[in-house]
Each structure stands twice: as structure tokens, then as C-alpha cells.
Amino acid sequence: MRLVIARCSVDYAGRLTAHLPMAPRLVLVKADNSVSIHADDRAYKPLNWMSPPCSLKEDETEDGGRVWTVVNKTGEKLIITMEEVLHDSSHELGVDPGLIKDGVEAHLQELLADRMETLGEGWTLIRREFPTAIGPVDILGRDADGATVAVEIKRRGEIDGVEQLTRYLELLNRDPHLAPVQGLFAAQEIKPQARTLATDRGIRCVTLDYDALRGIEDDKLRLF
Template sequence: IITMEEILHDSSHELGVDPGLIKDGVEAHLQELLADRIEILGEGHTLIRREYPTAIGPVDILCRDADGGTVAVELKRRGDIDGVEQLTRYLELLNRDPHLAPVKGIFAAQEIKPQARVLATDRGIGCVVLDYNAMRGIEDDKLR
């Protein structure tokens, strides 16, 4: 038993929004599902690799578009500005590789915050909203 005799100081601190940099089960599963159904990003897209390694961490998905151009995909459950910033860093690095450049970016998430969409659009990054349940084959709203 612990007995508190006196509280000298009590405070709380707002730590901000979780940047979502650690993949949880849903995000990892989203990545797997999107890799298996890469055409969700657009007709003619083909997968190069999941977790494409870079010096600053792995890109969630690297693929080619219908024209053969390289596309880096950053995947989040909740698409916030931090995810767009992360993808921007990957694009800067990948575009230095003459075998990949030019590399376009797609920010894909179940939900994309308006501020993130504005920033992505300003940087020439496409945005795709993913329907996790539809990707899993659950079409009936009653089962969602």
C-alpha cells in the first residue's frame, strides 16, 4: 500500500499529435493490401518493392506508374503534415539516384487532414484516400 502524505506539484503537458511513425497493425496491413492491389493508385501501376531501403529509413512502397516513372508511396492511417514531410525527405533523397529519378510521390492514408492535403498538393505530391475495409474485401457497411 502506498500512502501519499502531500502533493508538492501536479502538472500535465500536451505532447502534440502522435506523428504515427511507428507502424501499427492496421498500417502494416494497409501496406500489404496496397502492395497486392497497387492498381488502386492508378491503372498501370506496378510494384517495385515494399519497404524500399534508403539512408533515412524505408519508403513504404516504391512502384512504377503506367508511363514507367518511379513513384514513392508513404502510407499512414491518419495522414497528417508529418507524413507529407516524411515523404518529401524521401523524394529529395530518391531523386538524387539517376536510376530512379524523376520520382513522384503519393501520400496514401485512410484519412488525410486538410492541412496535409494542401501541403502535399503544393509540393506536387498526389493524395489517395484508402478504404481499408474495401481493400480487405468487406463491402457491406453492416460488417464494417
């Protein structure tokens, strides 16, 4: 991971345009080549970002500044103009062991994997915790038509969860033995912004009632 703190402006050009005026910011470049720009607020949410796969080109201006041009596979650009670099360091973090889910998420995964038919008639399980280069997919299965489906399970469904599933789908769809892979985002509660983003990306959303799933009397799981 590369950490750069700099006085910079940021311009995004793609389906829309956006501009961040000159100010001190943190720029993160991760091993998957994703780039994100952060201010000293907004908690974990970046001001702007570019998801992989993308390329980064660094140029130097006549006055000694730096210009980064980040381009993704669709030609969208993130242009970061650095007036002054205050810090620039790189760190090897190694392979992350992955998120250890809480009891609710782990149990939901176990229940759904055991009864894939609750997601749709004729659905079957390929594998729980299906491994990818950026972490395991909660459930990988097939629908009644034989299409591969990646299921991401959360207790609370937010934009980060949709982004995580999107990254999994980008990797899985590179495997000719699995592609095309569809996405399903399942959570006890799904925020409106997350649902909107998922729908825009062709990801189906399912809201889960954990108490109902645990307390079934007719030996059938129900999704609400």
C-alpha cells in the same frame, strides 16, 4: 544530435518573412543537418525549422553571443541570434531501426503492394520497404508511364507524414536510376493542412477505405 537551450530570437527569410522575439527555446540540430526551434508547448511541432539539405554557419557577436545562419539549397535563411546559451550538448544516436507500423498500416501496405493496379491501370511494384539512408519507403512502384512513384501510407495523414515523404523524395531524386520520383500520400483520413502542403509540393493524395479494402467481394480493391 545537438541540443541547445538558449535565449534566442529567430528570423526566417525566404518566400515569406517571420520573426520570433527573444525567449528561451530549444534548438535541435540532427545528423541530416536539419534545424528546428521548439518552445515548451505545441507538443512535437517546432516554431520554425529548416529541412535538409542545408548548411549551418556559427558566428560570435561582439558581446559574446552567437549567431547561427542556416541556409538551404534555394537560398532561404534561418537566422538564430542567441543572447545566452543555457545548455549545449551533442549525442550520437546511431542508426534508427525505423517505425514499426500498427496492424492497419502494415496490412494496407501489404494489400496495395499486392495489387498495384488499384492505384492506377498499369502500375507495378518495385519493392516494399524500399531502403533509404533515413528509413524505408513504404512502397516504391512505377505508374503506367514508367515513372517512379514513392508511396507513403498512414492511418491518419498529417503534416508530419507529408514532411516524411518529402524527405524520402529528396533522397530518391538524387539517384539517377530512379529519378524523377513522384510522391503519393495515402491514408484513411487526410487532414486539410496535410493535403494542402502535399498539393503545394506536387504530391498526390489518396484516401483509403480500409474496411472496403479488407472486405472486397469482387476480388478488386477500391480507393475512395
